[in-house]
Amino acid sequence: MKAAVMRGIKDIRTETVPDPVLEPHGVIIKVKACGICGSDLHIYKRDEQGTIFGHEFSGEVVSVGDQVKGIAPGMRVTAVGFRPCGKCFWCSQGKGHRCSNMALLGYQFPGAMAEYVHIPFAALGRTVFPLPEELSYEEAASVEPLSISYFSVNRAQPKPDESVAVLGLGVIGLYAVQVLKSFGVTRILASGRRAARLRAATECGADVVIDAASQDPTAAVMDATANMGVNTVVECAGQQDTFDQAVAMARGGGKILLVGIYEQPLTWDPLPAISKNLSLIGCLGGNFPASIELLRSGKVSARPLITHRFTLDQAAEAFRAQLQDPGAIKVMFTMD
Incomplete structure (x- = not known):
């Protein structure tokens, strides 16, 4: 089959690789759409050999392992891909989905930037999720990043009369704006740097959009909230400056959701967080069923975020666009 394979620093090549082999607890999916994730770009900038990325995807089931129940060929699905280690405490309890040492799709084993992908641990409603007919394959490939935004926002349980700031307007931040809207939050402030993403923030429902390239986000937020903060x-964003801004703009008793992946350790003074009684909440997780429903109902839309489409044969160009094109938000591989 055809796949996008990493062969060095910023070196992605379209190659022919062996088809995946079906395992008893797995399914093989014919990939219809697959997005490039920001996490992929972190590794794309390193010297990794042989990686096939791709964990934001959708497609059609073509083969089902003999130990899998409730999943049949022809089903339109999206999925979470991991391989349990089979040795840790959770695996010994028959709870492989909680494995302490799991391998992840698109990193430790081949992902969905290929014509076919193997999901080694396939459980209906837990790792494999059927798609409603209303969802296109591109929308379904957006479920994974949306699920992160939903999980994170839900951790804060925001109320409609509260004010919320979103720092960093990549896909996760832009979906966070839409999720906040779906929660009924009526005062959303969004800060980012690229013109295309600032426009998208407005389209996604942000009430105040701040260009962090020309404005001080903290000052802008304080001005918009009568110096109360959010x-x-x-x-x-996962940057030192945005973390510092978050602490500065949160009001007393406020919450900071740590969603972005930090490439460098933080240097910070905890006293402001202590003096303001702030809650710092780590966010790592997702909710596929809730995200599928948000897309199905139209409360969230993937369309404003999908800016570029490429075939597998254009894999190198696709990664360059996601990394370098200022107009790129979500770059998507389409297989049909």
């Missing part, structure tokens, strides 16, 4: 900050 109840919650959704920190999606």
Whole structure:
């Protein structure tokens, strides 16, 4: 089959690789759409050999292992891919989905930037999720990043009359804006740097959009909230300056959701967080069923975020666009 394979620093090549082999607890899916994730870009900038990325995807089941129940060929699905280690405490209890040493799709084993992908631990409603007919394959490939935004926002349990700031307007931040809207939050402030993403933030429902390239986000938030600050900050950028901004703009008793992946350790003074009684909440998780329903109902839309489409034959170009094109938000591989 055809796949996008990493062969060095910023070196992605379209190659022919062996088809996946079906395992008893697995399914093989014919990939219809697959997005490039920001996490993929972190590794793309390193010297990794042989990686096939791809964990934001959708497709059609073509083969089902003999130990799998409730999943049949022809089903339109999206999925979470991991391989349990089979040795840890959770695996010994028959709870492989909680494995302490699991291998992840698109990193430790081949992902969905290929014509076919193997999901080694296939459980209906837990790792494999059927798609409603209303969802296109591109929308379904957006479920995974949306699920992160939903999980994170839900951790704060925001109320409609609260004010919330979203820092970092990549896909996760832009979905966070939409999820906040779906929760009924009526005062959403969004801060980012690229013109295309600032426009998208407005389209996604942000009430105040701040260009962090030309404005001080903290000053802008304080000005927009009569110097009160916001109840919650959704920190999606994973940078020292945005973390510092989050602490500065959160009001007393506020919450900071740590969503972005930090490539470097933070240097920070905890006294401001202590003096303001702030809650710092780590966010690592997702909710596929809730995200599928948000897309199905139209409360969240993937369309404003999918800016570029490429075939597998254009894999190198696709990664360059996601990394370098200022107009890129979500770059998507489409297989049909």
